Amino acid sequence: MSTRLIGERVKRREDRRLLTGTAQFIDDIHLPNMAHAAVLRSPHAKARILRIDASKALALPGVLAVLTHEDLGAANDPMPLLNQDRGFIYPRTHRAFAPGQVRFVGEAVALVVAESRYRAEDALELIEVDYAPSQAAVDVMAAAKSGAPLVHDDTDSNIACRTTNGRGDVDAAFAKADIVIREELRPERGAAQPMETRGCVAQYDTSSDSLMVWDTTQAPVSARGLIAAKLGMPEANVTVIAPDVGGGFGVKIMLLYPEELLIPFAARRLKRPVKWIEDRREHFLGSNHERLMVHKVELAARKDGTLLGLKDVFYYDSGAYCPYGPINAECAQGILPGPYKIPAIHTEYIAVYTNTPIVSPYRGAGMPHGNFVMETVMNRLAERLGLDPVELRRRNLVTPADCPYDGGTVFQYGSRLIHRDCDYPALLAKLLAAIDYDGFRQAQPGWRAKGLHKGIGIGCYVEGTGIPPYEGMEVRVEPTGFVTVTTGYPSQGQGHQTTLIQVVAETLGVEPEMVNVQAGRTDRFAWGVGTFASRAAVVGCTAALKATRRVRQRALDLAADHLEAAASDLDIVRGRVELKGVPEIGVSLGELAALANPIITLEPGVEPGLRAIDYHRPEGATFSSGMHGLIVEVDIETGMVKIERYVVVHDCGVMINPLIVEGQILGAIAQGLGGTFYEKLVFDEAGQLLTTTFMDYLIPTAMEIPHIEIHHLDRPSSLNPLGVKGVGEGGVMPVAPAFAAAIEDALRLYDARINAFPFGPPDILAMIEGRAR
Amino acid sequence: MNDERRTIRVTINGQVFERAVAPNLLLSDFIRHEAELTGTHVGCEHGVCGACTILYESQPARSCLMLAVQADGARLETIESLAKGDALHPLQTAFWEKHGLQCGYCTPGILMTMKAFLAETPNPSEAEIRVALSGNLCRCTGYQQIVEAVRHAAALLSAARVAP
Numbered sequence: 030m031s032t033r034l035i036g037e038r039v040k041r042r043e044d045r046r047l048l049t050g051t052a053q054f055i056d057d058i059h060l061p062n063m064a065h066a067a068v069l070r071s072p073h074a075k076a077r078i079l080r081i082d083a084s085k086a087l088a089l090p091g092v093l094a095v096l097t098h099e100d101l102g103a104a105n106d107p108m109p110l111l112n113q114d115r116g117f118i119y120p121r122t123h124r125a126f127a128p129g130q131v132r133f134v135g136e137a138v139a140l141v142v143a144e145s146r147y148r149a150e151d152a153l154e155l156i157e158v159d160y161a162p163s164q165a166a167v168d169v170m171a172a173a174k175s176g177a178p179l180v181h182d183d184t185d186s187n188i189a190c191r192t193t194n195g196r197g198d199v200d201a202a203f204a205k206a207d208i209v210i211r212e213e214l215r216p217e218r219g220a221a222q223p224m225e226t227r228g229c230v231a232q233y234d235t236s237s238d239s240l241m242v243w244d245t246t247q248a249p250v251s252a253r254g255l256i257a258a259k260l261g262m263p264e265a266n267v268t269v270i271a272p273d274v275g276g277g278f279g280v281k282i283m284l285l286y287p288e289e290l291l292i293p294f295a296a297r298r299l300k301r302p303v304k305w306i307e308d309r310r311e312h313f314l315g316s317n318h319e320r321l322m323v324h325k326v327e328l329a330a331r332k333d334g335t336l337l338g339l340k341d342v343f344y345y346d347s348g349a350y351c352p353y354g355p356i357n358a359e360c361a362q363g364i365l366p367g368p369y370k371i372p373a374i375h376t377e378y379i380a381v382y383t384n385t386p387i388v389s390p391y392r393g394a395g396m397p398h399g400n401f402v403m404e405t406v407m408n409r410l411a412e413r414l415g416l417d418p419v420e421l422r423r424r425n426l427v428t429p430a431d432c433p434y435d436g437g438t439v440f441q442y443g444s445r446l447i448h449r450d451c452d453y454p455a456l457l458a459k460l461l462a463a464i465d466y467d468g469f470r471q472a473q474p475g476w477r478a479k480g481l482h483k484g485i486g487i488g489c490y491v492e493g494t495g496i497p498p499y500e501g502m503e504v505r506v507e508p509t510g511f512v513t514v515t516t517g518y519p520s521q522g523q524g525h526q527t528t529l530i531q532v533v534a535e536t537l538g539v540e541p542e543m544v545n546v547q548a549g550r551t552d553r554f555a556w557g558v559g560t561f562a563s564r565a566a567v568v569g570c571t572a573a574l575k576a577t578r579r580v581r582q583r584a585l586d587l588a589a590d591h592l593e594a595a596a597s598d599l600d601i602v603r604g605r606v607e608l609k610g611v612p613e614i615g616v617s618l619g620e621l622a623a624l625a626n627p628i629i630t631l632e633p634g635v636e637p638g639l640r641a642i643d644y645h646r647p648e649g650a651t652f653s654s655g656m657h658g659l660i661v662e663v664d665i666e667t668g669m670v671k672i673e674r675y676v677v678v679h680d681c682g683v684m685i686n687p688l689i690v691e692g693q694i695l696g697a698i699a700q701g702l703g704g705t706f707y708e709k710l711v712f713d714e715a716g717q718l719l720t721t722t723f724m725d726y727l728i729p730t731a732m733e734i735p736h737i738e739i740h741h742l743d744r745p746s747s748l749n750p751l752g753v754k755g756v757g758e759g760g761v762m763p764v765a766p767a768f769a770a771a772i773e774d775a776l777r778l779y780d781a782r783i784n785a786f787p788f789g790p791p792d793i794l795a796m797i798e799g800r801a802r
Numbered sequence: 803m804n805d806e807r808r809t810i811r812v813t814i815n816g817q818v819f820e821r822a823v824a825p826n827l828l829l830s831d832f833i834r835h836e837a838e839l840t841g842t843h844v845g846c847e848h849g850v851c852g853a854c855t856i857l858y859e860s861q862p863a864r865s866c867l868m869l870a871v872q873a874d875g876a877r878l879e880t881i882e883s884l885a886k887g888d889a890l891h892p893l894q895t896a897f898w899e900k901h902g903l904q905c906g907y908c909t910p911g912i913l914m915t916m917k918a919f920l921a922e923t924p925n926p927s928e929a930e931i932r933v934a935l936s937g938n939l940c941r942c943t944g945y946q947q948i949v950e951a952v953r954h955a956a957a958l959l960s961a962a963r964v965a966p
């Protein structure tokens with residue numbers, strides 16, 4: 030049998046070019062005669078545009094064009110609505126340029142194309158725009174009230190969407206409860222902030238009427254379709270390439286960001302290549318945000334801690350448009366019950382337009398918010414009952430004996446939260462042992478007596494992953510013996526090349542060095558959805574497995590004919606089909622590939638080539654799970670928090686590459702810690718974003734992120750043949766509630782309550798001083 | 803917005819680049835677009851993220867916070883100087899082995915910062931490594947595997963020093 034690769038800590042194929050400075054990121058693309066673009070953005074959160082005069086900008090030497098709404102014509106029609114939520118009242122999507130009315134600071138108003146970026150930016154200052162500003166709706170709760178300034182004048186309220194979900198008789202559950210916990214919880218606004226901003230380069234070829242577009246997108250196939258439709262071109266004449274992309278985390282899918290349309294439009298109009306690279310300030314203003322929700326949650330329980338019912342009515346800040354639908358809200362309620370048995374659940378989300386940048390998924394897509402809500406009310410219930418938070422959880426966990434167990438909510442794509450292939454009690458036991466929970470609890474009174482404010486917190490989550498509809502893969506053996514794997518979804522650092530090589534090489538029986546991956550180019554593979562929702566391993570690698578199995582069978586059949594042996598007596602070893610036990614009798618895959626693509630005759634009904642294309646179409650999401658525990662010490666003089674231990678136990682099913690899995694978890698936790706303790710987007714009352722640099726919006730450094738211990742509990746998924754469950758986002762989920770719980774535990778004497786995140790030292794000091802006063 | 807040009811000579815990775823440049827051209831743009839050494843990346847253009855870090859006369863410097871004309875006559879090193887042909891520098895090997903990078907965008911700046919750091923601190927503690935890394939933002943890794951990679955690189959470098 031072939032070399033084992035699935036499950037091994039294989040070094041990444043991607044790394045050599047990234048380590049040597051020879052990767053090709055968007056700004057590394059340089060084309061002859063290339064022009065450069067810059068975007069004029071609205072300085073007002075809400076204003077009518079009375080007049081745009083670009084004559085002075087156009088007079089500046091080196092300026093080639095200034096494009097506004099009027100130049101675009103039908104290309105400026107509204108962008109598509111990606112998720113049709115059944116609760117929509119006023120679906121409103123953005124356009125490339127706001128025509129006549131701007132709705133957030135940073136919204137695109139005009140595009141300058143010039144001989145250099147420097148000149149294009151100079152020209153921005155010469156464009157005269159007369160605005161008539163009016164009062165903006167900025168805070169989500171104020172915007173939701175009747176009589177609030179309207180974000181969209183053709184509506185009578187800023188409520189974009191109101192959707193209810195649930196199961197069971199919630200009123201009856203609350204009526205028979207011994208205890209009801211009520212909280213208002215508020216995850217604040219944040220942003221993904223990949224280290225590479227967005228960018229786009231487009232080149233138009235007049236003779237073939239075709240466009241090449243290099244785009245920092247997580248969904249090149251979908252982007253290609255939309256660019257073609259908006260520009261009135263055949264899809265076949267538009268190629269979108271996602272080059273090396275410097276981090277995505279969700280913010281690099283929007284379908285479309287204005288610039289993804291404007292740059293190809295400008296390249297076609299000017300018949301010159303055009304490049305646009307977003308600067309960091311633009312990224313804060315012109316790329317999507319995430320996170321702000323206000324949850325009014327109620328949890329009903331018996332006095333022994335048995336959960337009876339959950340109600341969560343929450344407001345979701347959509348920003349100025351809602352092109353995704355309220356997807357983060359849908360995901361938040363979809364995983365809300367976490368690993369617990371709750372017989373009756375009612376949720377309602379109310380998506381609200383505000384005069385702020387558009388909100389779309391950032392790593393976790395609302396799931397960290399939902400997890401914060403559930404875990405926080407669990408902690409409050411434990412406190413009310415006088416139970417240890419761990420004991421309360423133990424009494425309510427779904428157990429393997431319960432499975433498959435319907436958690437009572439519906440995640441994306443109609444995927445019911447069905448618990449299966451999981452062992453939450455085992456996860457909890459592993460976490461408690463690793464962090465020595467009992468030892469901590471025994472020592473805690475002693476520390477308190479010495480004036481040391483140490484606390485422990487845990488957070489448990491279930492993450493929806495691997496969502497439909499599909500990904501596809503071509504696996505092709507060349508006569509050279511090289512195996513080429515081609516797919517539509519791109520990578521932003523997740524190591525997809527490496528994991529695909531592991532799956533294909535092991536399944537086919539070739540050396541990994543012989544396998545190459547081409548991804549994220551619509552001219553190589555024109556079908557696919559994109560990289561998001563922890564789905565590449567689940568959906569993409571399963572497609573690769575299916576295609577590779579077909580290639581393997583075809584190779585065995587061809588070799589059986591060629592060697593005059595039964596296919597069942599053959600095996601593939603290091604790229605050669607051999608007679609089992611008689612390895613000197615065999616034929617290489619390359620020779621078989623040549624035989625499969627004959628010059629003279631091809632048998633009827635046989636496709637040429639040693640290759641296969643296959644797709645994986647999951648019926649619904651998969652679900653991963655995990656638990657985090659951390660021990661903190663709070664300095665009550667400064668409000669600073671030191672994380673002494675951070676322990677993770679997780680179950681993402683079979684790990685194709687544990688090195689990459691651990692990297693995903695560590696990176697996700699760092700983002701979670703950033704969002705919990707440091708990162709907050711702050712607007713003033715007029716809708717001006719006050720945090721537009723890394724000096725205001727604090728991304729954690731190596732000094733702030735502690736050492737993290739990871740323990741695996743990999744229970745294979747039964748939903749796909751690889752047994753994988755997906756791992757990209759889960760690490761973010763329980764960080765905020767576990768961190769908050771640890772701080773509340775450390776500050777028990779001060780009756781600390783954390784109902785919003787991020788919380789930083791000033792918030793912690795306020796809690797301490799509030800009690801002291 | 804005038805079209806003034808100044809001729810400068812900058813030595814990058816041992817090669818002299820003589821160019822007539824605008825006085826407002828950033829050094830990072832000079833390196834990337836004039837010298838066409840695109841391994842140096844730009845992340846924030848306000849000197850916080852460290853992606854554009856190069857060695858300026860052997861010291862780490864933010865190339866986005868300098869003008870190209872300020873580097874007239876200077877000797878610079880960029881990520882492209884680290885490997886010798888196909889042979890990776892021990893830092894590169896260590897980052898590869900320890901999964902010290904994901905998207906790789908911040909990596910060149912980190913490697914150049916760490917090259918100077920390990921030259922001054924050949925046997926660093928974890929705390930020293932974390933302080934040395936604190937001027938470089940990474941959004942993918944959570945730093946842990948970077949810290950491990952730097953420690954591993956220190957070991958590889960010291961092994962190379964004692965090797966005959």
